Amino acid sequence: MDVILFLIFAAIAVVCGLNVVIQSHPISSAISLIGVMGALAVLYLLLGAEFLAAAQVIVYAGAVMVLFVFVIMLLNAGAEIRHGRSLIAQVLGIPLLFTFLGLMLYFVQHMLPGTPDVHFGGFKHGTALDVGRALFTQYLLPFEVVSVLILIAILGAVVLAQKEME
C-alpha cells in the first residue's frame, strides 16, 4: 500500500515537474509547480513527517505560489513564443542530457555514503512538538539569523516600493 502510494505520488511529482518546463503559458507552469508541491507534501506524509507536510502546503502551495499566480495574473503575462532553437542545442541537447543524468547517477551511487533503507512512517521526529523543540534549542541561532534575513528582505521590498511612489 505504502509503496503503491509512493509510486503514484512520485510519478505525479515528476510529471508535474516536467510540465513546469514544457508548458508555454506561465499560469500553466505555475499550476504544475503547485502540483509538485502537493505531491511532495504527500511524500513527506508517507515518511511520517506530518508537520513538514502541512508546512509545505501552507507555505509553498498556499502562500508562495499564490503570490506567483497573483503576479502572473496581475501582469497578464502572455504565452511564451518559441523561437527556432540553435543548431548546437538541436544536435547536442539530448546526448548532453543523458550524459548529465548518467554522471548524476554515478555520483549518487559511488560518492554518497551508504544510508540505511527508508521505511514508510519510520521517521519518528516529525511532530510539531519535536520540530518546535529542535528549532528553539538545537537550531536557535540559524533560526534567528534566518528571521533577521527575512526581515531585511521585507525592509528592502518596502524601500523599493516606496521609491516608485515619489
Next chain:
Amino acid sequence: MNFFLLSLIKAVVVAFVLLTTLAYLQWVERKVIAHIQVRIGPSRVGPHGLMQPLADVIKLITKEDLIPPYVNKFLYLAAPFFAVTMALISISVIPFGGPIHIFGDNTWMQLADLNIGVLFILAVSSVSVYGIALAGWASNNKYSLMGGLRSSAQMISYELPLSMAIAAPLLLANTLSLRHIVEHQEGFYLGFIPHWSIFQTPMPQIFSFILFLIAAFAETNRIPFDLPEAENELVAGYHTEYSSMKFAAFFMAEYSNMVTVCAMTTTLFLGGWLPLWPATAGSNFVPAIVFLLAGAIALYHGLNPVRRRDGFTLPVVAVVFFVLAAVFLIPALQGALLPLFWFAAKTGTLLFVFIWIRGTLPRFRYDQLMAFAWKFMFPVAVLNLLVTGLMVALFS
C-alpha cells in the same frame, strides 16, 4: 466491524448531513435576511418556502451549461471543482462529539483525528484560494479577473491575523489535534463558568475569538468583506461567466466554508461539543426543553392560524418537535445526541451571526479592507499572542 467500513459509514453520514445543511442554510439565510428587511422571503414552494432549496437545485441542474468562447477551457472547468473540493474536505477533521459505542465498536464522532488537525485546516484554507483566483483568470473577463485578484490579495492578507488568532488558544491547549483541544476545555470554574478558551485562565481568549471571527468573514468572502463579488462594481466578480452547476459549485463552496469556519470557531473557542453548564445543573434536559417549547409555540399558532394553511402545517411541525424532544430524553441515545446538539447549537448560532451581519453592515472600501487587516488586525493579533505566551509561561 473493521475500521474501513466504519469510516465509510461515518463519511457517508457526514457528507449527507453537510450537503443538506448547505442547501437549507441558503433557505435560512434568505428567510433571516428577509425578516431583517421586513419582507417575507421565500414562501411559495412548499410550506414557508421549505421546498425552495430543492427547487433551486433542480433549476440549477436543468439550466443551460454555457462555456463562453476564448476561456481557458481546462482551468475554467477545473476551478469550480477545485473550489468545492477544498471547501468540503476540511469538515473531515472537525470533531462533532465525544466517544460513542456503535455496532460493538468504540469510535469517535469525527471522521479523522489528525494530530496536526489545525494545520490541516489552515493548509486547506490557504490552498482553496486557487479555486476563486483561477476561475477569475480563466474566464477571460476583466470583471472576473478583478474579482479573482481581489480575492487572492484579501485571502493572503487575512490569513495572517487568522493564523495568529488561532495560535493563541493553541498555546493554552498545548496540542494541534482538534479533539484534544476540545477535551482540554472540559470542566467549569466555580461550578458554572465553562472552561472554554474564551474564558480560560491564565489568559481568556476573547480578543483572539473576535479577531478570528472577523478574519473568518474575510476568508469566506462574506459581507462586509465580499469585495471579490461586489455587485455594484464587478457584476458578480469571479463567477460572472459561470452558469448552471458550475455556478452552484461556487455557491456550495462559499456556504461550506462558512460552516467549516463556524465549526472551527466552536471547536477552538467555544468548547466544541461540551455543554453550556454542568450536567448536574440539568444541562442534559436543555435540548428536550428547547424542542418542547418550539413544539408548543408551533402548536399554539397551529390552533390559532393566521392563514388557513397554517392550521394544517404547524401542528405537523409541532408533532415533529415533540418527537425530537422525546428522542433527546431516551437515556441510551443521550450520550451520542447531546454532544451533537451542543455542537450544532453553537455552530448554528455563529452561522446566524454571519447572516445577521450580512443583513446589517455595508461593504468595506478596498483600501479600508487592506488597511484594516495590516494596520489593525495583525498588530492586535501579535500583541494578543505575545501576552498569551507570557501569561502561559508565568502561570502554568
